[in-house]
Amino acid sequence: MQWKSPEEWEKLKQGIDCPMCADIHLVENQFSFLLAELSQSYARLSKNQYHKGYTVVALKRHANELFELAPEELAGYWKDVAQVAKALYTVYQPAKINYLIYGHHIPHIHCHMLVHFFEEDPSKVVNLGEGEKYLATAEYQQKIAKIREQL
């Protein structure tokens, strides 16, 4: 993906034309389906299920870094993430959950959540874009229902 100009990056940090602000609340957007609206965030199931269970928890309002949040927002956001983690843990029974905030392309706070299984190589570098696997609509709906049951 192309580098942005410093001016474009600065605008994104200010939330101007932030693509996440535009579509993070939708039942379905280009990349994901809404799992749940939580206190400070939207939990979304990624359409790309190459990483089984790949879920994103995105802050409702625009902010870029954790230190921009008021104490109650920060606490509420991580309570949301923990709640989603517990649901994924129950559904997938993994060895470990990954909680990953990057934001190199879109600084809007969003945590990528992956389930890491015991059988997987623990030293393998985590690459969110490693592959693509898209499911049939009914399969997404089944997954969404299973996770929602635990939320």
Place this chain on the structure above:
Amino acid sequence: MQWKSPEEWEKLKQGIDCPMCADIHLVENQFSFLLAELSQSYARLSKNQYHKGYTVVALKRHANELFELAPEELAGYWKDVAQVAKALYTVYQPAKINYLIYGHHIPHIHCHMLVHFFEEDPSKVVNLGEGEKYLATAEYQQKIAKIREQL
């Protein structure tokens, strides 16, 4: 690195012979220097500074997943992480901070914090073990002092 047996992993999750519990509070351990003791965590500067500014914030007590924490612990831990992020942001002036919890080898909750600069390729996959760069003692001490000033 070798896979652990399911039994070894289960013990680690219970905190039995957890290497992080053993050395995370030390002024210096094999991998890092203590930056600060915070309310719920220890902030540590990695000795490997291949990723400039690479810092780890590790929970004081043993826990593996965010949902194992009591609400005040969870809120306190992320307040600590946000405080460290603000200090790193002030010292390094990056485009973005990365907040990464994996735990594939040691499940004890610890957040890897990297500073991502505007000049870097935003699509490059983050690999904590990409390279090694060790500094002279005086250089570590300078970095530690600079970050501490902002904490």
